[in-house]
Amino acid sequence: MPLPKEQYTSKDYWALPEGSRAELIDGQLYNMAPPSRIHQEITFQLARKLADYIDSKEGNCKVYPAPFAVNLDADDKNWVEPDISVICNPDKLTDRGCSGAPDFIVEVVSPSSRRMDYAHKVSLYLDAGVREYWIIDPLKKYTTVYLNEQDPAEFAPIIFPFESSIKVGIFSDLSINISQLL
Template identity: 40%
Template sequence: MGTVQMHPEVITDISQLDPDKKYSYADYLKWQFDEYVELIKGKIFQKMSPAPVREHQQIVMSVSREISLFLKNKSCDVYPAPFDVRLPSSGITKDEKTYTVVQPDISVICDPSKLDDRGCVGAPDLIVEVVSRGTAIRDWNFKYNLYQETGVKEYWIIEPVDRSVTIFILNEENKYVQVAVYAAEATIPVSVLPGFSIKWDDIFMRSKDEV
């Protein structure tokens, strides 16, 4: 077998990246290392280090499973991370002009034209982020502003520590309105999926029993 020639621009270690440089999705495609990273307006954010704890993954799987069951034979799709969501600015979708690519814990996309073999181009209808150690500021600040700015219709922030679900809905002025915080057993409606709701205890009960 012949020797594989590594392209000189391919990055094989995250330490080769300059944290002060502005990167594009075209750059991102050249990165070949184990760490998951996101770009927010060209700035590098490491997705999660160390790996997410078991409770985080249980919550992601529970919510994804409930959504997936509801969406069977429907036009919307649900994707848990890792799944690249590119959020171009000003409608320019060229890789070298796209400076934001994130990997939400859960993405629901109802417009199939936004999907390609590499993920999603444009705002999902629903994004769910499960807060982990080290991601709270990003989820509540950077991503809140980013998802509002790019038109994500519904944004959930799930806090495993206090077992709460905070829901934001984009209003007619394209600003998020906090519509509810669920911190006890309840039925939680999903605005962008009419007729669908998730029970609070389906999200948290398993991890609660194990504490």
């Protein structure tokens, strides 16, 4: 639910009280509830798996779990805090976070974020140029994958049960099984 005000800006976002978490989406601030234990377990284990893979390949991508600020469109109206952001272009990294679209974003669904993660953020992330977006749903025990590098005429989400191995689109030789992370 957005906080009441007509239009918020980056200035409002960065002026939030210490310890507050919110996202600025299309000029509106949305409070973020604290994550559950399972949410944190999935986020931690997946971030570690991605970072270990990148390190093993001596890659230059960086993995940032939340809280990590991402200014999707490098303007004044969209600052998000994905659960996991993978950035492969070091020029996008600033002292405040990421300026521009990460290559890969993961959101772990919470009861309070369900509508935002499945509806609004899909178009927000893909329009900004995020190459791959995963929505991990602990309640339903499946992962929805969006690959932004597909032909737009064929673009559709792919849904995987937690027991399935999911190929990471931005890394050709990495597959992840969510049930094995738990």
